[in-house]
Amino acid sequence: MAYQIKKAAVIGSGVMGSGIAAHLANIGIPVLLLDIVPSNLTEDEEKKGLSLEHKAVRNRIVSGSIQKLLKQKPAPLTSKKNLALIEAGNLEDDLEKLKDVDWIIEVVVENLDVKKNLYEKIDAVRKPGTIVTSNTSGISIDAMAEGRSEDFQKHFLGTHFFNPPRYLKLLEVIPAKTTSQEVIEYMTTFGEDRLGKGVVIAKDTPNFIANRIGTYGLLVTLREMEKRDYTVGEVDSVTGTLIGRPKSATFRTLDVVGLDTFMHVAKNVYDQTDGEEQAVFELPEFMKKMIDNGWIGAKAKQGFFVKKGKDIYEIDSSTLEYGPVKKMKTPSIEIAKQQKGLGNRVKSLVYAEDRTGELLWSILAPTLLYSAEMHGKIADTIVSLDNAMKWGFGWQQGPFEVWDAIGVSKSVERMKEQGDTIPAFAQSLLDKGFETFYKEEDNELFYFDGEGYSPVPVNEKVIDLKRYKKKHGVIKKNSGASLIDMGDGIALLEFHSQSNAIGLDIMQMINFAVDEVEKNYKGLVIGNQGKNFCVGANLGMILMEAQDDNIFELDFVVRTFQNAMMKLKYSSKPVVAAPFQMTLGGGAEVCLPAAHIQASMETYIGLVEAGVGLIPGGGGNVGLYLKHLKGLPNGVQVDYQNIANKVFESIAMAKVSTSADEARENNFLDFADGISVNADHLLYDAKQAALSLYDNGYQAPKREKFPVVGETGYATLLLGAEGMRLSGFISDHDMKIAKKLAYVLAGGKLPYGTLVDEQYLLDLEREAFLSLVAEPKSQARMQHMLVKGKPLRN
Secondary structure (H helix, E strand, O other): OOOOOOOEEEEOOOHHHHHHHHHHHHOOOOEEEEEOOOOOOOHHHHHOOOOOOOHHHHOHHHHHHHHHOOOOOOOOOOOHHHHHHEEEEEOOOOHHHHHHOOEEEEOOOOOHHHHHHHHHHHHHHOOOOOEEEEOOOOOOHHHHHOOOOHHHHHOEEEEEEOOOOOOOOEEEEEEOOOOOHHHHHHHHHHHHHOOOOEEEEOOOOOOOOHHHHHHHHHHHHHHHHHHHOOOHHHHHHHOOHHHOOOOOOOHHHHHHHOHHHHHHHHHHHHOOOOHHHHHHOOOOHHHHHHHHOOOOEHHHOEOOEEEEOOEEEEEOOOOOOEEEOOOOOOHHHHHHHHOOOHHHHHHHHHOOOOHHHHHHHHHHHHHHHHHHHHEOOOEOOHHHHHHHHHHHHOOOOOHHHHHHHHOHHHHHHHHHHOOOOOOHHHHHHHHOOOOOOEEEEOOEEEEEOOOOEEEOOOOOOOOOHHHHHHHHOOOEEOOOEEEEEEEOOEEEEEEOOHHHOEOHHHHHHHHHHHHHHHHHOOEEEEOOOOOOOEOOEOHHHHHHHHHOOOHHHHHHHHHHHHHHHHHHHOOOOOEEEOOOEEEEOHHHHHHOOOOEEEEEOOEEEEOOHHHHOOOOOOOHHHHHHHHHHHOOOOOOOOOHHHHHHHHHHHHHOOOOOOOHHHHHHOOOOOOOOEEEOOHHHHHHHHHHHHHHHHHOOOOOOOOOOEEOOHHHHHHHHHHHHHHHHHOOOOOHHHHHHHHHHHHHHHOOOOOOOOEEOHHHHHHHHHHHHHHHHOOHHHHHHHHHHHHHOOOOOO
16 A cells, blocks of 8 residues: 555644644644643633633634744744644544544553543544554553554554654654554655654664663763762763763753653653663652752753853752852863864773763763663664664764774773673674674675674665765865765765865865866755854954955955856856755855755755844845845836845844745745755755756856846835934944945945846945955954854944
């Protein structure tokens, strides 16, 4: 049977249920969101004279949850418009509507009887072949499927999302014994391709994979902190980014999750295990007291940390009193910071003979042993275990990757010396004479499967650039960028300068890339796999030249950048930009001239130069103006002033989109540009877009003149800015920047509607940029951004 999910239903509209509904709406799937009918009226409803039978009352719970989606941070919706795809209903009036959906996701209270009762009702109305899944975080999938029809059981499984569903990559797929293989395979592919998730197949065991290992690691950390007399702040200072874990480390993570939520997750394993394992899943006494006191973390504004005024204080686990946050200060931390690569850093810390080394060894060693013990019980492969921790808990390395980094035989020797039992799976690796859980051969990655090594399964849509370059080599590279052959006639231009900032090296590489592609390739993709696509031009270099009064040198740089952007735009072969995460300033300017933009769903794009006292200098002003004009119908009377106003506001206010959807609303993307929900598929999708353009007979755009708003439009643009200055919203220097920007966008002192060419506006832009660079207040803004990482209002 060929499955297709065109419409879905989510039952349970709490934070998780509404978050899943929002994620489905983000990818264009209409959702029916259902919850129970309220049993009493609110004061407001009574005042309006409504009864319990009124539709607004009966759907109140879901309607309230849908409205909350607009206020939540981080935003569950990629665009407020997506709200239109979520339909509110209730379980009494709208149950029949379930026959029209292809996927039903249950997200109700974690109670087996409640869930089974609900499934009985669903089974009576669903059409055969409808997939039903539970978002449970730990109740047995087999137990939930009991007593249902054969078709229900065949199409039933667990799909455990992590919160918040839009942002967290992990989706644990947990089949029941009765789930058909076809359904498992379909949901895995659907999870990766449509939902954009990293999917792992988990076994039907308490808390599945990520929460099982993650909770164990957190509880071991709590135990060792108490036992060895460390403070909350000391633990957090070494269990975060230093060892490749999220910035929130241990205790800030617990505060965000909520101690009450964490208690339920831990209790779930505690109730279903015994002996030594069970003992670990018991919460320490001090934490139970914190929960009794209601100090359950961020939602109670008090947990392991509390904010008093501007200062943050940490709890003392022995007295439950708050004091100043202490950080770990040991020689090994300083030594580790000098190490190249995460693996080497962790290795040097774990074996350090000081308080840091002692703490990290005491929490990492048991977690590695437990992961090996769980192999085969909670998942079939170490790849699933490692991916679950990376995608669900934000670890940069999974437990078996960490074990390889610190040395398996060296660590096992030490574990044995301290009396630990080595799980059979880990011991068998060494008994067979192997040294690592993973190994690389011919640039292919293999993992230890208990007997020997098997290739790590890779989706063809996932391109690992580091490994790809090792295998296929590089056409040409310099300090800022590389040109890589992606195969099938497509080349990739990869930025790899510091923060991917654009300097002359990248500009040279852009020029070389276009020439090379025009001669020998079908198309060019501009993309990389750094932290961000590109956060702009090399600000440090610009400031240094400006402070030295090297305006001639800066004029050359800006001219070179503009010319490189025009070369991209008018290339005879298609250029596809593949932005993701921060795509700011110069990063946005690289995307605007591309023939096609294939953006990751999480793309935050904006021309933010005003924040550093400048305006865009690489063609961004004209680029965004033309992107707005591009979508206009031919032969229709257009008010160009409205377009100029919108572009002016976007650049002057340094607006940044909060998603690719919003980037489309702000005209950085047009209707033909693409959005990749799965960030790991971005380069693959961009390559396909370039091939498609080539195969369809791509023609470079013709150089054409376009209308500007001229002198009257300039006055109109300034009127709004002057009002903001007089109201105290912007400073005198902001006004100076606004004047320069307005002059460029208006095309100078010309009559309204005059047709100009791109070069005319680029020259105006360059003059304005260079005059602002010379301003002391602009230089102060640049300096502040470089030192503090945030804009200065002066």
